[in-house]
Amino acid sequence: MIRAQAVIDRAALAHNLQRVRDHAPGCRVYAAVKADGYGHGATTVAHALHQADGFAVSSLDEALQLRWAGIEQPIAILSQMLDAESCATAAEHALEIVIFHDAQVEALAASAGRPIRIWVKLDSGMHRLGFACERADEIAQRLQALPGVQIMGWLTHFACADDPDDGLTDRQLRAFKDATRGRAGDRSMANSAAVLAWPDAHGDVVRPGIMLYGSSPIHDRSAHVLDLRPVMHLSAPLIARQTIAAGEPIGYGATWRTPETMPVGVIGIGYGDGYPRHAPSGTPVLIGGRRVPLIGRVSMDMITVDLRGAADVRIGERATLWGPGLPADEIAAAAGTIAYELFCRLTPRVRFSLA
Incomplete structure (x- = not known):
C-alpha cells in the first residue's frame, strides 16, 4: 500500500500557463520554477511548461539542473550572489543573471569578458534586493563599459501586489517606470499577483510562480474564481x-x-x-x-x-x-x-x- 503520494497534473500546469497568457497577452512568460518547482519537481514542471518563453530560478545550481535536463529556453537566476567563476559558468551555459549588488558588477568585470546576458534589478520600494532607483544611470554606465555584457532589461519585485487596495504597488510602479524611462531593454515586474491584479505592471516579461501551481496569489480571490487548477x-x-x-x-x-x-x-x-x-x-x-x-x-x-x-x-x-x-x-x-x-x-x- 502506497503511503503519502503526490500526483503532479501536467495538464493543469499547461492550463494555468494559458491563464497567465490570458491575463498578460503579448508578454513573454518566464515561469518561476525555483525551490524545485515550488516542491513539484523542477524538471517535471519545466518539461510540462515547454511553451513558456523562459524560466526563473533562484540559484546557479537550479539553473544547471534544468540545462542538464535538456531545457533550452532562457533561464534567469534571480537571487544568487555570483562570483567571477560562477559568472563564467553562467555564461558558458547561456544563462541570464540578475544583477542587484555592486559586488556582482565587480564579479562580472573579473569574469574574463565572456559574453553574458544580464538583468538589472532596481529596488522600487520592497527594500530587499536591488539597486536604488536613483543609481540607475550609474549602474547602467558601469555595466555598459564591461566587455561581453548584454543588458537584457530591467527588473523589480512588488511587496504587496496580492492586495489590490495597497498603495505601495502604485508607488513602486511609478518609481520603477521613472527610473527606467528611455532606457534600452525589456521591463519585468509582474509576479503572479501582478499578472492578475496590476495590468499596468505587465511590461515585457512576466514572472508567474504560485498561480502556475494552481494556488491563488490574491488574498480575497480563490483559485476556483481565478480558474486555476490544482497541480x-x-x-x-x-x-x-x-x-x-x-x-x-x-x-x-x-x-x-x-x-x-x-x-x-x-x-x-x-x-x-x-x-x-x-x-x-x-x-x-x-x-x-x-x-x-x-x-x-x-x-x-x-x-x-x-x-x-x-x-x-x-x-x-x-x-x-x-x-x-x-x-x-x-x-x-x-x-x-x-x-x-x-x-x-x-x-x-x-x-x-x-x-
Missing part, C-alpha cells in the same frame, strides 16, 4: 479505524476528546512527510468524497480524523490532504501558513508520480 494532489491511505467511547483523548497531549462514542480514523501521513504539524483540529481532509475534520495533534507518521461524517469508508481508501476538491490554500489558511510552504516542505518520504 498537486497529495493523498494518503486510511490505515486504521476504530470506535472510541465518549470522553476519551485522541493523540499526543490529549488535546482533543471524543464528545460521544464515535468512529475515529488514522491516515498514514504526518509531519515526517511534510504535512504541517501545526494544522489544528478541524482542518479538513477529503475521504470518500466527503470532508472530515482532523482531530488531535499531527504525529510524525499519522493524523487522526473524525469519521462521523464518513462512517462507511474502508481501510486502504485514500484521503486527499490537498488537491482537487480541497484547495491547498484552504489547508494553508487553517494551518496559519501559505500554500507555497505546504508545497515546498514535502519530504522525500512522499512518492511522486505524474498524471
Whole structure:
C-alpha cells in the first residue's frame, strides 16, 4: 500500500500557463520554477511548461539542473550572489543573471569578458534586493563599459501586489517606470499577483510562480474564481479505524476528546512527510468524497480524523490532504501558513508520480 503520494497534473500546469497568457497577452512568460518547482519537481514542471518563453530560478545550481535536463529556453537566476567563476559558468551555459549588488558588477568585470546576458534589478520600494532607483544611470554606465555584457532589461519585485487596495504597488510602479524611462531593454515586474491584479505592471516579461501551481496569489480571490487548477494532489491511505467511547483523548497531549462514542480514523501521513504539524483540529481532509475534520495533534507518521461524517469508508481508501476538491490554500489558511510552504516542505518520504 502506497503511503503519502503526490500526483503532479501536467495538464493543469499547461492550463494555468494559458491563464497567465490570458491575463498578460503579448508578454513573454518566464515561469518561476525555483525551490524545485515550488516542491513539484523542477524538471517535471519545466518539461510540462515547454511553451513558456523562459524560466526563473533562484540559484546557479537550479539553473544547471534544468540545462542538464535538456531545457533550452532562457533561464534567469534571480537571487544568487555570483562570483567571477560562477559568472563564467553562467555564461558558458547561456544563462541570464540578475544583477542587484555592486559586488556582482565587480564579479562580472573579473569574469574574463565572456559574453553574458544580464538583468538589472532596481529596488522600487520592497527594500530587499536591488539597486536604488536613483543609481540607475550609474549602474547602467558601469555595466555598459564591461566587455561581453548584454543588458537584457530591467527588473523589480512588488511587496504587496496580492492586495489590490495597497498603495505601495502604485508607488513602486511609478518609481520603477521613472527610473527606467528611455532606457534600452525589456521591463519585468509582474509576479503572479501582478499578472492578475496590476495590468499596468505587465511590461515585457512576466514572472508567474504560485498561480502556475494552481494556488491563488490574491488574498480575497480563490483559485476556483481565478480558474486555476490544482497541480498537486497529495493523498494518503486510511490505515486504521476504530470506535472510541465518549470522553476519551485522541493523540499526543490529549488535546482533543471524543464528545460521544464515535468512529475515529488514522491516515498514514504526518509531519515526517511534510504535512504541517501545526494544522489544528478541524482542518479538513477529503475521504470518500466527503470532508472530515482532523482531530488531535499531527504525529510524525499519522493524523487522526473524525469519521462521523464518513462512517462507511474502508481501510486502504485514500484521503486527499490537498488537491482537487480541497484547495491547498484552504489547508494553508487553517494551518496559519501559505500554500507555497505546504508545497515546498514535502519530504522525500512522499512518492511522486505524474498524471
